[in-house]
Amino acid sequence: MNxxxxxxxxxxxxxxxxxxxxxxxxxxVLNGFxxxxxxxxxxxxxxxxxxxxGYQLAMDRGMQGYLLNSVTASVTATIIAVVLxxxxxxxxxxxxxxxxxxxxxxxxxTRFMPLAAVVxxxxxxxxxxxxLDNVYMLAIVYGAVNLPVTVWMMxxxxxxxxxxxxxxxxxxxxxxxxxxxxxxxPLVLPGVAAAALICFIFSWNExxxxxxxxxxxxxxxxxxxxxxxxxxxxxxxxxxxxxxxAALPVIIAGWVAQKQLVRGLSMGAIK
Amino acid sequence: xxATELDTVEARTATDDKRVNTKELRTAxxxxxxxxxxxxxxxxxxxLVTIGFSLVRWNLLYPNDRGFTGLSNYAxxxxxxxLWPSIVATVLITAFSVVLSVVxxxxxxxLLDRQFVGRAVARTLMITPFLxxxxxxxxxxxxxxxxxNIGMLNWLARTLHLPVVSWSTEHPLMTVVIVLTWQFTPFMxxxxxxGLQGQDKGILEAxxxxxxxxxxxxxxxxxxxxxxxxxxxxxxxxVIIIQVFDPVAILTxxxxxxxxxxxxxxxxxxxxxDVGQAAAYGVVTVVLTLIVATVALRTLFKVFxxxxxx
Numbered sequence: 001m002n003x004x005x006x007x008x009x010x011x012x013x014x015x016x017x018x019x020x021x022x023x024x025x026x027x028x029v030l031n032g033f034x035x036x037x038x039x040x041x042x043x044x045x046x047x048x049x050x051x052x053x054g055y056q057l058a059m060d061r062g063m064q065g066y067l068l069n070s071v072t073a074s075v076t077a078t079i080i081a082v083v084l085x086x087x088x089x090x091x092x093x094x095x096x097x098x099x100x101x102x103x104x105x106x107x108x109x110t111r112f113m114p115l116a117a118v119v120x121x122x123x124x125x126x127x128x129x130x131x132l133d134n135v136y137m138l139a140i141v142y143g144a145v146n147l148p149v150t151v152w153m154m155x156x157x158x159x160x161x162x163x164x165x166x167x168x169x170x171x172x173x174x175x176x177x178x179x180x181x182x183x184x185x186p187l188v189l190p191g192v193a194a195a196a197l198i199c200f201i202f203s204w205n206e207x208x209x210x211x212x213x214x215x216x217x218x219x220x221x222x223x224x225x226x227x228x229x230x231x232x233x234x235x236x237x238x239x240x241x242x243x244x245x246a247a248l249p250v251i252i253a254g255w256v257a258q259k260q261l262v263r264g265l266s267m268g269a270i271k
Numbered sequence: 272x273x274a275t276e277l278d279t280v281e282a283r284t285a286t287d288d289k290r291v292n293t294k295e296l297r298t299a300x301x302x303x304x305x306x307x308x309x310x311x312x313x314x315x316x317x318x319l320v321t322i323g324f325s326l327v328r329w330n331l332l333y334p335n336d337r338g339f340t341g342l343s344n345y346a347x348x349x350x351x352x353x354l355w356p357s358i359v360a361t362v363l364i365t366a367f368s369v370v371l372s373v374v375x376x377x378x379x380x381x382l383l384d385r386q387f388v389g390r391a392v393a394r395t396l397m398i399t400p401f402l403x404x405x406x407x408x409x410x411x412x413x414x415x416x417x418x419x420n421i422g423m424l425n426w427l428a429r430t431l432h433l434p435v436v437s438w439s440t441e442h443p444l445m446t447v448v449i450v451l452t453w454q455f456t457p458f459m460x461x462x463x464x465x466g467l468q469g470q471d472k473g474i475l476e477a478x479x480x481x482x483x484x485x486x487x488x489x490x491x492x493x494x495x496x497x498x499x500x501x502x503x504x505x506x507x508x509x510v511i512i513i514q515v516f517d518p519v520a521i522l523t524x525x526x527x528x529x530x531x532x533x534x535x536x537x538x539x540x541x542x543x544x545d546v547g548q549a550a551a552y553g554v555v556t557v558v559l560t561l562i563v564a565t566v567a568l569r570t571l572f573k574v575f576x577x578x579x580x581x
Contacts, residue, residue, distance in 0.1 A: 201402070
């Protein structure tokens with residue numbers, strides 16, 4: 001077979017597979033704009049007059065409140081994780097504490113600890129302290145869950161800072177604060193942004209802890225979506241609209257941070 | 272990071288260590304302390320409490336009947352017949368999902384590593400399933416794909432005159448595996464794609480010149496090169512999927528051999544209100560994860576200390 005023909009054939013196959021793979025997302029977005037009767041019809045329709053009925057219904061169910069809680073929880077968690085991770089990662093890369101490997105193992109093994117192992121005591125303690133269903137408490141827990149990944153990722157960025165720059169700052173008599181925040185940090189700002197995005201993505205999508213540690217006032221979007229499971233009657237349009245809104249922030253964040261995504265997912269091991 | 276850079280890091284540490292005085296070490300420890308304390312308070316301490324709970328007879332329905340029972344929660348976990356099927360479900364779901372997503376991830380990584388029209392768009396579309404909120408993904412699959420009436424899979428089956436399948440009741444395990452595979456294929460693809468891009472193009476060209484076909488080049492040169500990346504993908508994927516809860520809760524509610532450890536614990540604690548028993552399941556989950564994580568850890572360190580992107 002001719003070389004260029006073979007090439008175009010592979011390209012064609014690639015595109016078909018990619019589109020098949022992407023189809024559920026496409027279908028979700030499309031269904032969100034259908035009238036309920038069309039969305040829940042046995043015969044799928046690609047052409048229809050788009051309506052915002054589904055979005056309206058999702059908002060009528062109070063979705064704004066859940067979204068707001070999700071924003072509060074994810075943003076607060078991200079701030080906590082990044083603020084605690086920067087000095088720790090700095091110490092593990094440039095300042096060099098004793099036994100770096102031990103400290104790194106501590107962080108990573110914490111990341112690997114199943115949430116199932118900690119959720120019961122957290123639940124009981126928060127219940128005693130009357131802090132269940134508190135969105136900031138959820139954020140603190142998310143901060144802890146995401147901290148190890150953030151430390152590892154930030155460390156991999158700090159390791160790329162040329163040591164001469166730090167040394168020059170020290171010679172100039174820069175204090176520790178200046179050394180970290182005025183000299184090193186500006187050089188790894190893209191890294192901070194990438195780590196923050198990873199924290200945000202994980203926190204925004206988290207379902208298990210959100211289901212157990214919140215009930216109404218602090219309920220976030222994932223358990224709200226989960227409540228559709230027991231729905232009766234036709235609800236595919238409103239479900240699709242709600243799912244689209246819920247998924248959109250992370251999809252956009254992920255698209256923007258595409259280049260950094262793999263680094264975050266591998267905790268800095270792969271660039 | 273390249274080997275030479277790594278050498279500089281090592282050299283830097285060596286010269287640094289000589290000059291390091293106790294004050295500087297204390298500063299460094301001070302920098303790391305807040306993060307460590309925070310993690311100990313929120314994860315290590317609760318885990319110890321979980322171990323404590325697992326040794327106690329404690330059902331919230333009978334608050335007055337509470338006391339130390341030693342290992343009887345573990346004994347009854349073993350004898351109740353719930354634990355073993357749950358371990359099997361967790362292992363099966365994790366193994367199938369990880370293997371399938373590596374296979375598909377490899378396929379897409381190879382296809383998307385080529386130069387072609389719209390490659391950036393194709394990549395962007397491909398990573399999307401991983402980004403979709405897992406709860407949303409499970410719901411979308413449950414209703415708009417798997418459903419017997421309005422699901423697209425069954426629409427396709429009807430169109431092709433094949434029998435309609437009630438996915439979540441007839442093939443519950445497969446249902447969960449399909450959704451997880453769909454979500455984790457992009458994860459594996461990204462990792463493998465990074466591996467493919469780090470490949471020495473000269474060697475590939477040399478192989479072509481020597482007359483090695485595409486398939487031989489792939490199995491003899493590319494696959495061995497990708498080994499480390501496959502390992503990272505498999506291990507990270509396993510550690511995440513072993514805790515799987517969302518798709519089980521939404522797609523099957525633990526029926527039909529899909530009751531993973533995380534779901535079993537949830538059911539026992541928050542529906543059955545048996546704290547002691549649930550804690551025992553929590554500890555078992557940790558042990559299972561520990562086995563996988565120890566291997567994962569070793570690999571990650573090997574990769575990290577070897578310098579990352581090679």
